[in-house]
Amino acid sequence: xxxxxxxxxxxxxxxxxxxxxxxxxxxxxxxxxxxxxxxxxxxxxxxxxxxxxxxxxxxxxxxxxxxxxxxxxxxxxxxxxxxxxxxxxxxxxxxxxxxxxxxxx
Numbered sequence: 001x002x003x004x005x006x007x008x009x010x011x012x013x014x015x016x017x018x019x020x021x022x023x024x025x026x027x028x029x030x031x032x033x034x035x036x037x038x039x040x041x042x043x044x045x046x047x048x049x050x051x052x053x054x055x056x057x058x059x060x061x062x063x064x065x066x067x068x069x070x071x072x073x074x075x076x077x078x079x080x081x082x083x084x085x086x087x088x089x090x091x092x093x094x095x096x097x098x099x100x101x102x103x104x105x
Contacts, residue, residue, distance in 0.1 A: 003080060004091075012028060019056040024065070024100045027091040032105060033060065035087045048071045049075075065100050 005042045027033060033053035049064040078087070092101040 007080065019052075019061060020055070020058055021061045022047050024062050024091055024102065025094065027060070027062070027089075029091055032088040032090050035078075035089055038070070038078050040070075040072070040075065051089065065102070067099075 028091040029065045033044060033050055033055070035058060037052040039050050040047055042048075043063070046066075048066070049068060049070060051062055051064055053062065066087055088105045090105060094099050
């Protein structure tokens with residue numbers, strides 16, 4: 001029950017912050033964005049990974065490229081981690097073929 005309570009509190013905190021949905025290409029090149037939350041959502045383009053990033057005084061939500069796939073156990077493990085462990089997304093621009101060049105730290 002405690003894990004459920006923590007998960008709900010985390011979701012409420014994220015939901016209550018100012019949120020903006022952005023394309024990955026709208027992120028600043030080279031900046032490290034702390035990942036707050038990961039989830040699988042059904043979009044009009046199929047099942048996608050939606051990531052919540054810590055922006056300047058707001059949460060930025062963006063879809064990860066379709067080539068990045070995670071099973072539910074990885075997502076649950078990440079979302080239930082202690083908050084001392086951080087993972088960052090870094091947008092590095094676009095490749096010559098137009099795909100997004102991203103990295104994680």
